[in-house]
Amino acid sequence: xxxxxxxxxxxxxxxxxxxxxxxxxxxxxGCASVxxxxxxxxxxxxxxxxxxxxxxxxxxxxxxxxxxxxxxxxSVGSLDHPHAIQTALVEAGAVQCGYCMPGMIMAAKxxxxxxxSPTDEELAIxxxxxxxxxxxxxxxxxALRNVAAAGREQAQ
Amino acid sequence: xxxxSYHRPTTLEEAQRILRExxxxxLPLAGATSHAFMKGPEEKAAVDLAWIGYDRxxxxxxxxxIGANTRVADLQAYHAPGWVLDRVALRFVSQPIRGMTTxxxxxxxxxxxxxxxxxxxxxxxxxxxxxxxxxxxxxxTYFKGQPARLYQPGDLLVEIHVPVLAPGCGFGYHKExxxxxxxxxxxxxxxxxxxxxxxxxxxxAAGAGLPLPARLxxxxxxxxxxxxxxxxxxxxVAGQLDAVKWKGGDGFSDAYIxxxxxxxxxxxxIEAWQGAKGGAA
Numbered sequence: 001x002x003x004x005x006x007x008x009x010x011x012x013x014x015x016x017x018x019x020x021x022x023x024x025x026x027x028x029x030g031c032a033s034v035x036x037x038x039x040x041x042x043x044x045x046x047x048x049x050x051x052x053x054x055x056x057x058x059x060x061x062x063x064x065x066x067x068x069x070x071x072x073x074x075s076v077g078s079l080d081h082p083h084a085i086q087t088a089l090v091e092a093g094a095v096q097c098g099y100c101m102p103g104m105i106m107a108a109k110x111x112x113x114x115x116x117s118p119t120d121e122e123l124a125i126x127x128x129x130x131x132x133x134x135x136x137x138x139x140x141x142x143a144l145r146n147v148a149a150a151g152r153e154q155a156q
Numbered sequence: 157x158x159x160x161s162y163h164r165p166t167t168l169e170e171a172q173r174i175l176r177e178x179x180x181x182x183l184p185l186a187g188a189t190s191h192a193f194m195k196g197p198e199e200k201a202a203v204d205l206a207w208i209g210y211d212r213x214x215x216x217x218x219x220x221x222i223g224a225n226t227r228v229a230d231l232q233a234y235h236a237p238g239w240v241l242d243r244v245a246l247r248f249v250s251q252p253i254r255g256m257t258t259x260x261x262x263x264x265x266x267x268x269x270x271x272x273x274x275x276x277x278x279x280x281x282x283x284x285x286x287x288x289x290x291x292x293x294x295x296x297t298y299f300k301g302q303p304a305r306l307y308q309p310g311d312l313l314v315e316i317h318v319p320v321l322a323p324g325c326g327f328g329y330h331k332e333x334x335x336x337x338x339x340x341x342x343x344x345x346x347x348x349x350x351x352x353x354x355x356x357x358x359x360x361a362a363g364a365g366l367p368l369p370a371r372l373x374x375x376x377x378x379x380x381x382x383x384x385x386x387x388x389x390x391x392x393v394a395g396q397l398d399a400v401k402w403k404g405g406d407g408f409s410d411a412y413i414x415x416x417x418x419x420x421x422x423x424x425x426i427e428a429w430q431g432a433k434g435g436a437a
Binding site: 001018019039040041042044047053054055056058059060061063064066107110125126127128129 | 229253255337
């Protein structure tokens with residue numbers, strides 16, 4: 001079947017197998033940020049935004065994205081102009097192997113887009129689907145707390 | 157399991173018609189997060205219910221009317237006086253899964269570890285199936301066995317009616333897992349109505365530690381009419397714990413789950429009592 005959707009702001013059209021998973025199709029379209037960690041919705045490394053919701057793309061059929069909007073980390077910041085979340089992660093030394101980072105950034109962005117100054121509890125809840133095998137999470141939490149603190153300052 | 161065609165109806169009637177035409181080959185998609193675990197060579201035609209509506213929560217009189225296609229993330233984000241399903245949603249797997257799974261998908265087919273049946277049993281919810289007409293089933297009837305027995309070809313779950321937690325009533329909910337995202341080892345929920353210090357009514361339900369989620373009616377019977385206290389609750393739990401046969405699994409013995417149930421039944425009832433004491437929990 002043929003699906004059409006908006007990927008990172010760009011209209012895309014692709015012929016897919018009806019049972020194809022969204023994660024496979026996104027990688028086929030060049031989104032190497034979509035990592036295939038567990039393939040069963042446990043690790044969060046394939047997390048993307050589908051129609052404004054954070055989802056595990058390894059569990060979604062690509063057909064479900066037809067006529068929809070998909071955002072991956074390729075649409076978040078750039079090397080020259082990183083997003084505030086990306087800057088905070090780098091400054092806190094929160095990135096080691098980096099495999100979990102695309103999903104982690106998408107999960108954090110999904111929260112910060114709705115709530116620029118989440119509490120520690122809200123951060124923990126909204127990142128509960130993102131596993132990291134390197135950092136022990138402490139520096140990731142520090143980085144995201146810093147983003148939240150900046151959000152609080154801006155709100156004042 | 158593999159899907160061999162994909163249908164996207166935009167109305168309930170269209171979805172019902174397609175499912176009737178497909179017969180046993182039709183598979184409603186209600187989030188589809190469980191499909192990764194459905195192995196085997198079987199092929200099905202997927203009918204995506206995400207576009208037919210029934211995807212919001214509204215207050216209707218003394219109950220919340222929840223569309224069956226409402227995502228768990230929306231149950232988590234919803235706040236209103238007398239609303240408690242956000243507490244259940246928060247313990248549901250993980251944020252990206254909550255963004256995909258629908259409450260209808262979680263209750264259309266029941267596994268021992270499903271979260272929402274336990275809470276809906278305790279809250280006295282009703283589940284509405286749309287066929288030629290809409291029929292409401294009490295949660296206790298709906299979850300008495302596999303809900304499939306209540307569905308004719310093309311029938312779909314469309315709404316869940318959850319009573320608003322009134323002042324004088326409280327709700328407790330516990331889900332035990334090894335790590336946060338795991339399938340449940342034991343899920344418990346309790347709803348309690350107090351009149352002064354007397355337990356006027358109580359519903360207690362369990363899942364994961366039983367073959368299917370169910371009410372613990374012997375325990376309820378031992379509590380109704382009692383003056384509420386920690387001691388009353390402990391005595392009722394101790395006296396009625398073996399009225400059901402607790403079931404282990406995944407390396408956990410029946411005796412371990414029984415002990416877990418003893419501790420957490422007390423906790424969940426005390427939580428419901430505290431909520432009832434303070435007004436709507």
